[in-house]
Amino acid sequence: xxxxxxxxxxxxxxxxxxxxxxxxxxxxxxxxxxxxxxxxxxxxxxxxxxxxxxxxxxxxxxxxxxxxxxxxxxxxxxxxxxxxxxxxxxxxxxxxxxxxxxxxxxxxxxxxxxxxxxxxxxxxxxxxxxxxxxxxxxxxxxxxxxxxxxxxxxxxxxxxxxxxxxxxxxxxxxxxxxxxxxxxxxxxxxxxxxxxxxxxxxxxxxxxxxxxxxxxxxxxxxxxxxxxxxxxxxxxxxxxxxxxxxxxxxxxxxxxxxxxxxxxxxxxxxxxxxxxxxxxxxxxxxxxxxxxxxxxxxxxxxxxxxxxxxxxxxxxxxxxxxxxxxxxxxxxxxxxxxxxxxxxxxxxxxxxxxxxxxxxxxxxxxxxxxxxxxxxxxxxxxxxxxxxxxxxxxxxxxxxxxxxxxxxxxxxxxx
Amino acid sequence: xxxxxxxxxxxxxxxxxxxxxxxxxxxxxxxxxxxxxxxxxxxxxxxxxxxxxxxxxxxxxxxxxxxxxxxxxxxxxxxxxxxxxxxxxxxxxxxxxxxxxxxxxxxxxxxxxxxxxxxxxxxxxxxxxxxxxxxxxxxxxxxxxxxxxxxxxxxxxxxxxxxxxxxxxxxxxxxxxxxxxxxxxxxxxxxxxxxxxxxxxxxxxxxxxxxxxxxxxxxxxxxxxxxxxxxxxxxxxxxxxxxxxxxxxxxxxxxxxxxxxxxxxxxxxxxxxxxxxxxxxxxxxxxxxxxxxxxxxxxxxx
Numbered sequence: 282x283x284x285x286x287x288x289x290x291x292x293x294x295x296x297x298x299x300x301x302x303x304x305x306x307x308x309x310x311x312x313x314x315x316x317x318x319x320x321x322x323x324x325x326x327x328x329x330x331x332x333x334x335x336x337x338x339x340x341x342x343x344x345x346x347x348x349x350x351x352x353x354x355x356x357x358x359x360x361x362x363x364x365x366x367x368x369x370x371x372x373x374x375x376x377x378x379x380x381x382x383x384x385x386x387x388x389x390x391x392x393x394x395x396x397x398x399x400x401x402x403x404x405x406x407x408x409x410x411x412x413x414x415x416x417x418x419x420x421x422x423x424x425x426x427x428x429x430x431x432x433x434x435x436x437x438x439x440x441x442x443x444x445x446x447x448x449x450x451x452x453x454x455x456x457x458x459x460x461x462x463x464x465x466x467x468x469x470x471x472x473x474x475x476x477x478x479x480x481x482x483x484x485x486x487x488x489x490x491x492x493x494x495x496x497x498x499x500x501x502x503x504x505x506x507x508x509x510x511x512x513x514x515x516x517x518x519x520x521x522x523x524x525x526x527x528x529x530x531x532x533x534x535x536x537x538x539x540x541x542x543x544x545x546x547x548x549x550x551x552x553x554x555x556x557x558x559x560x561x562x563x564x565x566x567x568x569x570x571x572x573x574x575x576x577x578x579x580x581x582x583x584x585x586x587x588x589x590x591x592x593x594x595x596x597x598x599x600x601x602x603x604x605x606x607x608x609x610x611x612x613x614x615x616x617x618x619x620x621x622x623x624x625x626x627x628x629x630x631x632x633x634x635x636x637x638x639x640x641x642x643x644x645x646x647x648x649x650x651x652x653x654x655x656x657x658x659x660x661x662x663x664x665x666x667x668x669x670x671x672x673x674x675x676x677x678x679x680x681x682x683x684x685x686x687x688x689x690x691x692x693x694x695x696x
Numbered sequence: 697x698x699x700x701x702x703x704x705x706x707x708x709x710x711x712x713x714x715x716x717x718x719x720x721x722x723x724x725x726x727x728x729x730x731x732x733x734x735x736x737x738x739x740x741x742x743x744x745x746x747x748x749x750x751x752x753x754x755x756x757x758x759x760x761x762x763x764x765x766x767x768x769x770x771x772x773x774x775x776x777x778x779x780x781x782x783x784x785x786x787x788x789x790x791x792x793x794x795x796x797x798x799x800x801x802x803x804x805x806x807x808x809x810x811x812x813x814x815x816x817x818x819x820x821x822x823x824x825x826x827x828x829x830x831x832x833x834x835x836x837x838x839x840x841x842x843x844x845x846x847x848x849x850x851x852x853x854x855x856x857x858x859x860x861x862x863x864x865x866x867x868x869x870x871x872x873x874x875x876x877x878x879x880x881x882x883x884x885x886x887x888x889x890x891x892x893x894x895x896x897x898x899x900x901x902x903x904x905x906x907x908x909x910x911x912x913x914x915x916x917x918x919x920x921x922x923x924x925x926x927x928x929x930x931x932x933x934x935x936x937x938x939x940x941x942x943x944x945x946x947x948x949x950x951x952x953x954x955x956x957x958x959x960x961x962x963x964x965x966x967x968x969x970x971x972x973x974x975x976x977x978x979x980x981x982x983x984x985x986x987x988x989x990x991x992x993x994x995x996x997x998x
Binding site for chain 2: 298301302303305306307309310311313314316318324343346421427474477478479480481482484485486488489490492493496497499500613617620621624628653654656657659660661662663664666667668671
């Protein structure tokens with residue numbers, strides 16, 4: 282009983298504090314042109330009630346987290362048979378994993394024919410972000426280098442297609458590999474000066490690099506048409522045929538879907554290759570890995586280059602999908618969005634990136650009803666996610682090498 | 697390329713530098729203590745400017761003299777910004793202090809979105825004009841062409857804040873505790889320093905300085921909107937890194953280098969590429985001094 286009173290008291294104090302805190306911005310609304318002041322006292326009451334309730338939950342959740350309990354126990358809502366099922370282990374079982382994957386693949390293939398053009402277009406965007414996420418994941422998740430300038434490579438890809446088409450009439454299928462390779466070269470270009478930098482210094486230089494690219498695109502009128510951008514970029518053609526808009530939308534969806542599978546395939550193979558293990562070793566301890574024979578310079582450069590490769594490819598798709606590019610599409614926000622996908626989904630995990638991209642892209646789309654509030658909610662979700670589940674939705678399972686102890690001891694007794 | 701133009705550019709560079717310094721100090725102090733890039737620091741600056749604008753507009757209608765309004769608005773802005781800073785720390789950063797560093801950064805980015813959109817929704821997306829509060833000083837009549845009274849106020853206030861901060865860090869008990877915490881958190885805890893309190897105070901001081909910067913630059917530029925914190929925050933962060941993040945004199949030096957570079961670059965080369973100069977000088981300095989101008993290069997223990 283005493284405890285409950287104490288909790289209420291704490292919530293009351295928090296609520297009073299928030300009422301004080303939000304007072305000038307929530308309550309007073311000034312119009313500086315006509316010099317009118319509106320007092321919106323009702324807002325204060327909302328803030329008070331809302332923060333009172335939220336602070337109660339907040340403290341409860343923090344306590345649960347400290348105790349190490351599950352924050353929300355979903356198994357309560359499941360039938361008893363499923364309750365003790367470990368999802369990860371079940372999926373690792375090939376017998377179950379295969380049909381599940383095939384069903385997902387079929388669903389993805391059928392989706393554009395069932396859903397409308399609008400839905401297909403949104404889903405294409407989500408697929409594009411999956412590729413971006415997987416690409417950036419090479420640099421951040423595997424290489425452990427905080428990269429805040431990913432949008433620059435995305436821009437390089439998009440502008441490659443836009444400018445090559447405008448000046449030389451080059452088509453989508455030629456631009457796709459060209460954009461990717463050009464972005465890769467840019468990745469190396471950025472890689473060289475930052476080889477010596479670590480952590481936050483690296484973050485700010487990559488950010489600066491992206492801003493330089495964007496500002497140059499914005500101001501170099503002869504080259505990139507400045508802030509007004511380049512319009513009338515053709516959608517991809519089907520063996521030289523121009524497709525009507527609904528078919529073209531489905532076509533782009535299919536191309537992106539195919540590229541998603543290609544990316545997943547390549548990234549998976551990379552992860553388990555010598556290079557992938559070198560990236561992870563470098564992330565854990567650069568000096569130790571160097572002394573074990575990992576060449577840090579080339580390892581870092583390949584991480585940057587291969588990360589940029591995917592961004593360039595998606596850039597070309599972006600240009601083809603929207604038929605218009607301008608520098609405003611490649612701001613820091615875009616880099617941060619991709620970063621959020623990785624962190625939300627679970628760093629280093631491929632499944633995590635896919636889930637993260639779907640949430641980050643689709644959630645705001647379907648929250649359009651609250652479109653005014655969606656960025657606000659988005660920020661709040663990021664903070665809550667980090668506070669209560671910092672390792673992301675799907676945590677990466679690290680490779681484990683197990684040694685059978687009984688075998689070792691029996692080996693010893695034989696001598 | 698006459699002399700007057702040069703002086704004018706230098707002064708405007710110094711003005712920018714002063715404002716960057718006020719914000720960059722908050723970044724660098726927070727970084728020095730908990731190694732976090734407080735991405736939402738620019739938003740605290742924006743909230744300071746907004747609070748001052750609201751209070752000043754309300755007070756202006758009562759017919760108070762401009763200087764009094766300015767001082768009261770400034771004090772209230774400082775109080776509110778500090779309150780926001782401390783609340784933000786306890787909500788978004790304290791619970792992730794032990795998690796990996798990237799989580800804290802994402803949490804900060806989330807906080808930045810949240811605060812931006814909070815002001816956007818509660819106020820407006822339009823630019824609001826900031827009331828003219830600083831009167832024209834009589835002694836500046838002769839040099840009016842290149843030095844405004846707002847600039848004089850900016851220089852004076854920045855200087856006072858810097859001296860105050862130096863005094864606080866060097867000679868007070870809390871300053872000593874802050875330096876100890878920055879050096880070694882565990883050891884500081886062992887000798888009886890209340891780390892949570894020190895971190896809260898750091899956020900408080902940093903936010904207060906950001907608010908001062910916000911009010912000053914708003915009265916200089918004359919208009920604000922919810923987005924001003926973003927670019928200012930990034931620039932100040934660049935300044936802090938330029939000087940060597942974690943170092944207080946470094947942040948001030950970096951800010952002035954950045955302010956002057958931008959001012960001269962815009963004045964003599966092209967104003968379109970103003971932001972590019974900031975980032976180019978950053979990249980150049982970091983290539984030759986990877987830990988910033990005054991930062992100490994850390995050697996790794998093996």
